[in-house]
Amino acid sequence: MAESSSPDPFDFWRDLLSQMEKGVNQFANQGMKTDEFAKGASKLMTANAARKKITQAMVKRYCEEFNLPTRSDVEAVNERLQSLEDRLVEIATTLRRLADAQASGGVATGPARTRKPPPEPAAEAAAPARTGAAKRNTKRPAS
Amino acid sequence: MTAEAASIGERIRTEIDRALQRNIKGLDYLSNEGPALGVTPRELLHRRGTMALYRYRALADEVYRVPLLIVMALTNRGYILDLAPGQSFVEYLLKQGYDVFVIDWNAPRSDEKKLRIEDYTLDFIPDAVRRVQEASGEEDINLIGYCMGGLLSSIYLALHPESPVRHFAAFTTPIDFSEMKLFAHWSDKRHFDVDRLIDSTGNAPPDMIFAAFDMLRPADRAAGTIQVWDNMWNDEYVKSYRMFDRWATDVLPLPGEYFRQFTKAFMWGNLLVKDAFEVDGRPVKLNRIKVPVLHAIAEHDHIVPYGAARALVQKIGSKDKEEIVLKGGHVSLVAGGNAIKRLWPKLDAWLGKRST
Numbered sequence: 001m002a003e004s005s006s007p008d009p010f011d012f013w014r015d016l017l018s019q020m021e022k023g024v025n026q027f028a029n030q031g032m033k034t035d036e037f038a039k040g041a042s043k044l045m046t047a048n049a050a051r052k053k054i055t056q057a058m059v060k061r062y063c064e065e066f067n068l069p070t071r072s073d074v075e076a077v078n079e080r081l082q083s084l085e086d087r088l089v090e091i092a093t094t095l096r097r098l099a100d101a102q103a104s105g106g107v108a109t110g111p112a113r114t115r116k117p118p119p120e121p122a123a124e125a126a127a128p129a130r131t132g133a134a135k136r137n138t139k140r141p142a143s
Numbered sequence: 144m145t146a147e148a149a150s151i152g153e154r155i156r157t158e159i160d161r162a163l164q165r166n167i168k169g170l171d172y173l174s175n176e177g178p179a180l181g182v183t184p185r186e187l188l189h190r191r192g193t194m195a196l197y198r199y200r201a202l203a204d205e206v207y208r209v210p211l212l213i214v215m216a217l218t219n220r221g222y223i224l225d226l227a228p229g230q231s232f233v234e235y236l237l238k239q240g241y242d243v244f245v246i247d248w249n250a251p252r253s254d255e256k257k258l259r260i261e262d263y264t265l266d267f268i269p270d271a272v273r274r275v276q277e278a279s280g281e282e283d284i285n286l287i288g289y290c291m292g293g294l295l296s297s298i299y300l301a302l303h304p305e306s307p308v309r310h311f312a313a314f315t316t317p318i319d320f321s322e323m324k325l326f327a328h329w330s331d332k333r334h335f336d337v338d339r340l341i342d343s344t345g346n347a348p349p350d351m352i353f354a355a356f357d358m359l360r361p362a363d364r365a366a367g368t369i370q371v372w373d374n375m376w377n378d379e380y381v382k383s384y385r386m387f388d389r390w391a392t393d394v395l396p397l398p399g400e401y402f403r404q405f406t407k408a409f410m411w412g413n414l415l416v417k418d419a420f421e422v423d424g425r426p427v428k429l430n431r432i433k434v435p436v437l438h439a440i441a442e443h444d445h446i447v448p449y450g451a452a453r454a455l456v457q458k459i460g461s462k463d464k465e466e467i468v469l470k471g472g473h474v475s476l477v478a479g480g481n482a483i484k485r486l487w488p489k490l491d492a493w494l495g496k497r498s499t
Contacts, residue, residue: 010158017369024362032358033328042334045351049343072253079252086190093188111201113208113281115240117495 164376172375177385181222183234188244189274193251193258193398194267196274197221198244202237207498209309210242210279212271214292217263217397218352221247223390223478224289227382232477232487239491241498244275246292251398256345258398260405261423264299272307282307285498287490289314289477290447293438297455298415300432302425310497312437312490313455314477315447318429319416320409322450325359330410337406347402349394356394359445383479391474416454429455435463437493439486441476442468465493 031037056071063070069077184200213233215221224245225233236243246267251258275284286308288296293316300311321327329335341347357364367384374380397405414420420427436459440452449468456466467489471481 010154014373017366021362021366025360028361029325029359032325035331035334038329038331039334041329042336046336046339046343049340049348053343075253079254082192082252086192089187089190093186111204111206113206113242113279115203115205115207116499117207 161376165372168375168378168381169372172381177389178227178382180227180386180389181220181225182228183225183231183237185245188278189271190249191267191270192255193249194271195247195249196244196271197247198242198278199233199237201242202234203240206240206242207495208281209283209285209498210244210275210281211236211285211287211494211498212275213243213245214268214271214286214288214296215245215247216290216292217248217295217401218291218395220390220393220395221245223474226386226390226478230383230386230479230483232482235483235487236491239495241494242279244271244278246271248395250349250395251346253345256399259400260295260298260408263295263401264302264422268295268299269303269306276307283309285310285312285494287312287314288316290316290473293455294318294415297429297432297459298420298422298427300434301427301429302422302431304431304433308434310435310437310494311432312439312494314439314486315441315444315452315473316438316455317447317451318454318458319413319451321413321416322448323410323446324448326355327410329355329358330406332411335406337403341399341403344399346399347397349396352397353392353394356391356446387474387479416458429458430460432459433461435497436461436465437490438464438466439476439490440466440468441471441473443471444473444476446473 060070060072062068185197186200187195188198189196213221213224215224225231228234233243233245272284276282284307286296286300288294288311293313296311297313297316297318300306300308317323330337367388371381371384374384408414408420412419415427415429418426418428418430436456438452438455440447440449442449444452453466456464469476469481469485469489471485475481476486
């Protein structure tokens with residue numbers, strides 16, 4: 001079938017979307033480079049953190065008042081559990097290693113560590129990475 | 144009917160078909176959690192607080208002698224290196240015959256808010272290296288670091304020239320922080336009171352870190368949502384979008400003291416590139432790194448631009464060092480179709496002959 005010379009409206013709006021995305025990013029980045037933005041964003045972030053801290057303190061007081069566990073209590077329990085779990089993992093790993101050693105009579109298990117790289121294909125394997133992006137990929141020499 | 148009219152008709156039919164598919168698959172999209180990630184079989188070798196060391200099960204009958212340890216970035220989960228089967232960097236390495244270990248980071252607990260760069264470079268990484276030696280029975284180790292994992296690995300290597308690491312590959316590793324223009328501007332000490340922030344939050348909250356990454360390209364999220372709707376008929380596109388989107392939004396908090404130290408030493412002082420950074424009173428000189436190094440940088444990396452990354456190869460003391468700039472962005476350098484074609488075979492070609 002002959003190629004249509006008329007523009008495709010669906011592709012047109014996809015291009016438009018892509019251009020808008022780039023444009024908005026560039027425009028926003030310009031705005032974000034200003035001191036005013038950095039100052040405002042920092043203030044907002046610090047204020048948010050301070051607000052969170054106050055809210056947490058208030059919730060903690062209420063929890064204590066009603067004899068409920070606070071977030072830090074739950075976190076403390078979680079930390080204890082986590083550290084117990086860590087110890088269990090440690091013990092399980094040691095046991096597994098001992099069992100493996102016993103089963104194999106002290107001989108190393110798993111695949112042999114004797115693999116050699118295939119001489120030619122290894123060099124060729126890298127080629128598509130360079131040629132596939134020949135226009136823009138650069139290999140810069142070490143300085 | 145002219146060929147042009149037939150072509151337009153065909154195009155409209157395709158779009159109507161896609162619109163129907165969008166409605167059918169859109170429901171599935173909303174009700175389904177998406178593909179399972181990080182499914183390559185592995186064993187948890189060691190876990191201590193925020194650090195988790197995994198060993199992946201070999202997929203080759205014969206492996207290289209030298210085991211490979213990968214250090215993940217602190218801000219994100221390690222499953223970016225192990226997406227779905229066929230798109231997993233770890234799986235690729237296993238099939239090529241590497242014995243793969245990964246340090247993945249859990250969210251730091253509140254009692255870990257005091258962790259500093261010292262803890263990572265003098266304790267966690269050396270501990271993992273020792274455990275890899277024990278588990279593999281080999282003295283030598285090869286190391287890969289992604290993004291901040293590359294930075295921590297570089298500091299570790301500079302502090303331990305006697306370490307058993309024989310070769311080091313860094314991916315998009317920032318060294319010159321003055322070149323991370325927007326981040327440097329936002330954290331300018333004239334406006335950004337890091338002490339006040341960390342004193343009130345303990346650990347640096349993940350929503351703040353996510354917002355900082357997101358603000359670098361504020362239109363991307365909205366445009367991505369429109370694009371995924373447009374491509375809802377395309378299962379592969381949707382699968383890929385969901386994998387990357389889930390990972391990008393799964394941001395970890397950073398230990399408060401680490402964040403404070405990082406901001407002051409790197410974002411304010413840019414001390415590493417000036418050879419003025421110290422860890423526990425010990426100077427960190429990158430020229431003390433003598434092992435062969437490959438640094439892969441993404442051409443369109445908006446998080447770690449080329450200017451911020453190039454200093455690694457410039458500053459290290461290795462004779463055998465190579466920097467490659469590959470097409471792609473910060474994430475697509477290591478994962479997805481772009482990485483499968485470019486970085487993975489390049490890394491294998493470089494590392495395979497150095498792993499015997």
